[in-house]
Amino acid sequence: MADPILSLRGIRRSFGPVEVLHGIDLDLAPGEVHALLGENGAGKSTAMKILAGYQPASAGQILLDGVETQFHSPHDGESAGIIMIHQEFALAEQLTVEQNIFLGRELRRRGLLDKAQMRRLSREYLARVNSRVDPDTIVSRLSNSEKQMVEIAKALSRNARVLIMDEPTAVLTSREVEILFAQVDALRAAGTAILFTSHKLDEVARLADRVTIMRDGSVVHSGPADQITEDGMATAMVGREMSDLYPPKPGVAPGAPVVLKVRDLSVPRFAQGIGFDLHQGEILGLAGLVGAGRTEAMEGLCGIRPKTSGSVEIHGQPVAIRRPADALAQRLCYLTEDRKLRGLLLDMPMRPNLTLQALEDFTGLLIDRKAEDRALDQAIQDFDIRGSRTVRVGNLSGGNQQKLLLAKIMLSEPQILVVDEPTRGIDIGTKQQIYAFLRRLAAEGHAIIVISSEMQELIGLADRILVMRAGRQMGILSGEALSEDSIVRLALGVGDAKTAAETAPEVTA
């Protein structure tokens, strides 16, 4: 391997009394794609932030071209050609794409902004990532994947020598992932050193030249990517043999009562004519491409957004759900896909977050704080939530946030639970815990709807899968028909007549 551009040697990092990195070594070489793997909380993000100058190391050396250096700010890192793309985008939402690409280093001509030149270059960079976004678009109007492409265009404009990407594919559709990979290949050929994290091991196997695996703040494996299997990666990450990721499906008992009956559910602009029956003990998957209206349909069901039509029966009783509180009163709970913006109060500690939705259970005239503390003790134990209970929950790792969110929802004792992307951006060990938990809930007699963009997850977890496309219900798959192939056909609308007959919407009446 060529001499590394950027290296970490014995890097340690402490937050207060807690050391989260225990002496990390890492080498980023030109023309090499390096994957950094590990469970949430293993220290990947911290290591990357130290590399890019977002956080100082507590001890150890950073070597740039073999010379010890210190980054006091991300600006220092950027000047050295080290660009980091965050999982949560660092774009100014109210500015245009072009303004964002040149933010902080605007081109000038005779003291004034050279808009023509910046626009021309922006188009060029965007064209290189096959993005059709107009440089004049306001960033807040872009989809997540378009924002990702703008971030990469921005990195290109800075002539990155080292490009660091925190889960670049988490929000992308598979087509966009291909574009990203092609761009990564081009950058690799041009001699850029690339570091990325991902929870998708097949991507890692496909893209990476070198793999470094972290666990609990230490590097446990580092070596060429072709010398480790996906299974080996997973084992190294969790530090134990991965048993089957998905719990066994016992199947819905014949004659299990219908808990939730939905007919002709429509949410303006997003979904029309959704109808299904959900049985006790069943996990129903909800599949479709990003933007198919899955989330919006379920939010409409749960009273979070207005719906124009639809009849809902719970245990055979027609119910009117107009507000979230109505759904909660029926013990119908929705667990959001967006834990940071819609799920948790990031500035508050665990306790008020846990009890927010079920606060009345803890309140006579006053809030019973002791009861809240007991509930938190119980939740920390039941859901294996790790982290300090006194810090703001925004500082917890993604997996622990998700577990806390799950604990919060479960405190409302739902009988019907809608979970939206329950494992997005969390590590494989926590995923397994969440799958097992959902299956156990179903076995206890709850009825569950799982929305997911990961087909493997739905196939592994769900008893039946409802597929949506562009706001419409394309069919419900069950039994033998649960395959990626049939889901994709329905989701893309290319199902032939035969498949369509087999999978016709089970509910039309």
Added chain:
Amino acid sequence: MSDTTAPPRRGFTLPPMTVIGPVLALVLLIVLGASLNSNFLSAANVTNVLARSAFIGIIAVGMTFVITAGGLDLSVGSMAAFVAGLMILVMNAALPTLGIGLPLVLLGMGVALLAGLCAGLLNGLLITKLGIEAFIVTLGSMGIYRSLVTWLADGGTLSLNFDLRRFIRPIYFDGILGVTWPIIVFALVVIIGEIVMSRTAFGRHAAAVGSNEHVSHYSGISVARVRLVTYVMLGLLVGIATILYVPRLGSASSSTGVLWELEAIAAVIIGGTVLKGGFGRVWGTVIGVLILSLIDNILNLTSLVSPYLNGAIQGIIIVLAVILQRGRKASS
């Protein structure tokens, strides 16, 4: 990372600067005042400072809830003037029929509370139902109430009937065991406010709504209702403050309550409530109110600095308080 599940800390640890900062400032002011003027700690002066603080203080407690829930109300000063004017007009008008006595006073109080409630409800409905920014709505209503009271007074002063004024003077000047009514009411409002903020579901919901309204909505909280209630509460408290204020001078004019809104907001911020919402503490607001009144009082009692510089010193304190708040964010 399981080792980070820290047990609750035992033993004495110094509270963070944001908690001790305002308390420390207040203690320093008291020490300074006492060392500069021997009358500073006299019962008469303490009563005077506390009673004068009561109007702003009662309003500031309500403002704490509004700001914690992510709102703002600029109209409280002119609302107080308008409510005072209305109360005086109604009492004067009802004087011939009811005569001087308790029923007339109760009528005046009822009018003040009702007017405050309606004014708060109007602000709240415009903000929550029509979705207009709180700043804009209350900037508008600030102008409306100010102009209404000027119009009611025909550009001059609305005065309570002379005998009536003498009858209700005790509401401001008398009390129980030497503690005057404004101080008693202020204390009650603070105690109830602190309990509501820190110990009830409503207080928790107000902070949640101010912290992130989406999360609150998804958690089944009626965001609009929580916000509306904070404005109605504030309106009612403006009514209560007015009931205590009118007996003091027995009049209202276009200059009544000028800048009260800014003093109330300043007290809330000095007390450590976060201006953009999500965190509020009523006891802090009380300290903020006392700090502002003590600065005024000390400048008046001593010749150290010209009392005309009062505003400048208060301004510095406000900016310092916000810098302290920022320290809190950076450390967490």
